[in-house]
Amino acid sequence: MSINELLPASIRVPARLPLPVPRSGVAGEARRALQSWLGDLDRALAQAFAEGMAAGELIALRSAAIDNLLGHVWIACLGEARGVALFATGGYGRGRLFPQSDVDLLILVDHVEPGRGRALEQFLATLWDIGLKIGSAVRDAAQCRELAVADLSVFTSLMDARRIAGDASMATVVESILTAPEIWPARAYLAARMAERDARHARFDDTTYQLEPNLKDGPGGLRTLDALRWMARRLLGESGFEGLVGRGWLDPSERDTLLQSEATLWRIRYALHLEAGRPEERLLFDYQRALARRLGFQDEHSSNLGVEQFMQSYFQAATQVERLGVQLTERFDELFDDPDDRQRLTPDFESRAGRLTLIDPELFIRRPQALIEIFVVRQTWPQVVGLAAETMRRIHQAIAHHGEALAGCPAVLAALMALLRQGPTAVDVLWRMNRFGLLTAILPPLGRVFGRMQYDLFHVYTVDEHTMRVLRNVARFAEPAAAQDFPLAHQLVTRLAKPELLLLAALFHDIAKGRGGDHSVLGEMDAREFCRLAGLEAEDADLVAWLVRWHLLMSATAQRQDITDPQVVQRFANEVMDWERLDHLYLLTVADIIGTSARLWNSWKDRLLRDLYTSAHYVLRSDSEATPHASVRVQSAREQALDRLQSEGLDPASITAVWKDFPAASFLRHKLPQICQQTRAILARDGATPVVDVQPLSVRGCTDLFVYAEDRPGLFAAITAVLDRRRFTVLEARILNSPRGLALDTFLLLDADTQAPATMERAAELRAAIEQALHQPASAKPAQRNLSRHQKYFQSPPRIAFSSMGRLTQLALVCSDRPGLLAAVAQAFEEAGVNVHDARIATFGERVEDFFLVSGRDQAALNLATQESLLHAVLARLGRRR
Incomplete structure (x- = not known):
């Protein structure tokens, strides 16, 4: 049957192939006709697809049509030559040819002769000329056999081989290879x-x-x-x-x-x-x-x-x-398998050649909780390597049989809770249950996010896969190696009184995504309903529900707010309320970040979350007092730093002289090791400026850059331009000024390519580059780099908002990430005559959320005119107009 007979009348190929003349070759005019016919074919098939024809029918039609075309060209080039045949292989051999698939061919010959070689060359050249993408091999029987013995893919391609044209007797060569008992026997x-x-x-x-x-x-x-x-x-x-x-x-x-x-x-x-x-x-x-x-x-x-x-x-x-x-x-x-290799493991299960099987084939129908028990047995007995195929089938059939009843079955829920109470060791069981669809049957809301992706660059996995990875991270924290890699998480997870509550929170934290509301709020409702059905005590249910509702609180506070500010920590602690919640929230937060994408986790985030945990833990002490007044905290920090520096042999008078240029914010916002290192760096220069100090790995888990120099308009822009050119990511910037007009700028950095602190070599190169930039009168321009392939598909209009922060103004920028973004924004600040005092930089996949504390040149909050000017400057630098 021809292609035209199979296609709808409205989209039939308008021209038929002309009858070929054997061994005449394909002349230029005929080639153009074949090329036109092929184009008509592909357009007709594409139109049929657009009109709803099934892809399976269309790939079979294209395969049949190409059969006709190849047969035509074969006759024209080789006629009815003996001892040579044309076979389709690959997907084409299976009769499935997609619009852009290669046409894989095997030309099988009994021997090679000069005239035949020229004809085959003409045949293949014609196919290329008319627009087919050919994958071809020319072999004799011995070569075919030799390659089939050595290469699984060659042998498999012969299994798909289908003769299209040429000597029919050549098919016996293929058959002889496929039936040879010594070539790839069944077990091998x-x-x-x-x-x-x-x-x-x-x-x-x-x-x-x-x-x-x-x-x-x-x-x-x-x-x-x-x-x-x-x-x-x-x-x-x-x-x-x-x-x-x-x-x-x-x-x-x-x-x-x-x-x-x-x-x-x-x-x-x-x-x-x-x-x-x-x-x-x-x-x-x-x-x-x-x-x-x-x-x-x-x-x-x-x-x-x-x-x-x-x-x-x-x-x-x-x-x-x-x-x-x-x-x-x-x-x-x-x-x-050896049929005699059998071992009874429990009254309900036995092992056959290491595969878990049922004693009673109807077990899962009689006792649905056994669906969970079998995975526990699979985990418990080391000699079990997997489930028997029939057991897998019984599981799928039982899930279909019970349907929605599994979600409300008290025995099933009791078995699930018993499993969860095992703590981290339960995670592998949950993972296997999920692969069989059992977990989503017991937790229907989880089934609604099965295979649900989030169309952004922040979430690397679908929601259900992310959930399983979060659970696996919780289990990972309990492993001995975690004592070094995740010391705080390891300490906390091993002392949980009820680990099942953390596992439940991990299961439910993203369960409501895709419903159109706040997934944290909706997920809290799902979690409470499950806890009710499972019979959890009220206080346990409250903890699970709270964790689901506020699972983003800790990461948002740490990455978007200044956790060196006691008021920020106090607000966070007020929301958390007690140590138990804090422990669980820290574990869930770290597991969630790593489970979203391993690339999101770095030493800076590790330190940031640990610092917030420690600060909140202190605030939540039962005997804690009100936060000391700022002046008291400044005095305490000065005394501690002075004691440490004096113990190193530094002169107290020299230290005090340096600190005359340190504003109070230096002692409020910087950690003790940073204050000491900045002091050392200034003393080492004996009062000369600029001072550029780069600590490759600081106490903050990243690279610290400290710049002490004469302040000038555009200083922030000059530094960020160098950081951009040197491919450093800025995590945080603190811009302080001394009473006599010196800038004390601190930048927390990671290598943009590795997301790790800088190497010693990179740190030295950065220091030299910053020093050079500080001696130049004009700011360096940011590097011009194109968006990555991923970034250009996730661009959205920037959103900018201003808010009052006392004598300063906060600018909040939410936009799509792009190379050189911070350097471009810094250039806009310079153009608008704006000073930067603080910057919090957060990137979530393709989305950036940056917060800047800024002022005018008069060190006062921005007036409306300056805000408007800055808004225009930022949008222009980002390639946008209002």
């Missing part, structure tokens, strides 16, 4: 396929939930489905899922799930090829919004964008493929 083939799968998945962090997933090679991708069919054919002689149903290896619902998921992946891949215009297999941010529109997904509200719904549909399909793929592969592997 299965082991190699499983090793290839593991290596492939390792490239994708062993998770389906990448925010830019590879829908062909990633976990749960189309390659998983291909591999299942290859293994079925090699081990059982069945080429499709239907045959596996007939033999009892799949039940009809499992087959339907695989085919429906495959159809979803095909549809997405077809649209991706059309959108990208090239053989792209990654669902990059570049294409996700356009694909969502092309496939009909629409924004519901700001927390449920069409692009997020689209990606959720992908993740749901990929997860189903991955789950059933593991299950079916285990069934294949069980073919080689």
Whole structure:
């Protein structure tokens, strides 16, 4: 049947292929006709896709059409030559050809002769000339056999080989290789396929939930489905899922799930090829919004964008493929188990060749809590390496059978709470339960965020995957190695009286995302309802609910406010109220940050959160007094610093002379080691300025830059321009002035590329660069760098707000991140005649939230005219206009 007979009348290919003349070759005019026909074909198929035709039908149609085209060109170039044949391989061999897929070909010859070689060259050149992307190999039987023995992928490609044209007898060469018992026997083939799968998945962090997933090679991708069919054919002689149903290896619902998921992946891949215009297999941010529109997904509200719904549909399909793929592969592997290797473990479970099985096949139906118990047994018995395939099937069937009843079953909830009370060791069990869909069945709200991505650069994983990683971080804190890597978290988690409460808070902290309201508030309601059903005591339920409601409080306070200000710490402590909440909140905060993206965690954030914890812990002491007056705290800091510096042999009079230039804020806002180091650096210069001191690793967990110099307009801009050019990220800046007009500027830095403190070499280079800039009359200009590929797809208009802060003005800037942002804003401050006194810099993925305390040149708060001027200057520097 021709392509025109299969396509709707409105989009049929307008021209048919002319009849070829054997061995005449393809002349220029004929090549142009073939090229035109190919273009008509692709346009017709694209139109059919837009009108709703299934991708599975279209890839089969394109494959059949290309068969006709290749047959035409083959006859024109080689005629009915004996001893040579053309085979389709790869996806094309399986009869599936996507819009931008390569046309993979194998030309099999009995021997090579000069005339035939020229004809084959003409054949392949014609295909390239008319616009096909060809992947080709020319081999004889011996070469085919040798490569098939050595290379799993070559052998597998022969399994897909399908003759298109040429000598039909050459097919026996392929068949002889595939049926040779010594070439990739079943057990060796299965082991190699499983090793290839593991290596492939390792490239994708062993998770389906990448925010830019590879829908062909990633976990749960189309390659998983291909591999299942290859293994079925090699081990059982069945080429499709239907045959596996007939033999009892799949039940009809499992087959339907695989085919429906495959159809979803095909549809997405077809649209991706059309959108990208090239053989792209990654669902990059570049294409996700356009694909969502092309496939009909629409924004519901700001927390449920069409692009997020689209990606959720992908993740749901990929997860189903991955789950059933593991299950079916285990069934294949069980073919080689020793049937006599059996051990009874409990009254309900036994081990067969290391795989956990049921004594009573109806156990999960009779006692639904056994669905949890089996995962606990899996964790408890070291000789158990996994679940038997039939056990996996029984779990899925029982979950479907019980349905919503699992969420309200007292026995199931009691079993879950018993598991959670084991503390961190329960996390691996929860992770396995989640992979089987059991956790979402027991906690339906968790199912609503299954596969839900957040379309930004801050959240690296889907919500459900992030939740599992937060739980794993909690478990990680209890490990011995955490005593060094996370000393405070290790200390706190090991002394929790009820670790199940922290695990519950981790499970529920993001459970309400995507519903259109404040997920913390909605999640608190879900958490309270679960605690009620599970029978938790009122005070335990209150703690879990409070943690869910305020799980962002600690990170927001630490990163967006000045935690050296006692009033900030006091407000935080007032909200927390007691030590128990503080301990749990610290653990949840650290686990949450690392679980969002490992790149977000660094030594500065570690120190920042520990400092806030320590300060709040002090305030929450039962015998704590009111915060001392500022003058008392300044005097105390001076006395401690003087004692330390004197103990080092420094002259008290010289120290006191230096401190005449230190405003009170230096002693209020800086830690004791910083005050001492700044004093040493100034004394080492014997009163000369400028002083530039760089401490690669400071007490704040980052690199400290201290600049002591004659103040001048644009000093902040000059320093930030150097930091930008030297690729340092500014975390915090404190700009102070002495009574006689000297600047005491402190910057907390991390290396922009590594997000680690500077090396000694980098610190020395930075010091020299800053000194050079301070001796130049004009400010250096920020470096000009382009947005990264990711950044340019997440740009939003900047938002700027002014607020009064006594004699100063606070400018709050929320905008999309970009290279050189802080340096550009500093240039705007200089242009508007504004002085900077303090800066808090926070970056969350693609979003920046910066706060600056500023004044006019008269050191007073900004008037309305200056605010307007500064607003225009900042927007202009960011490439925006009001």
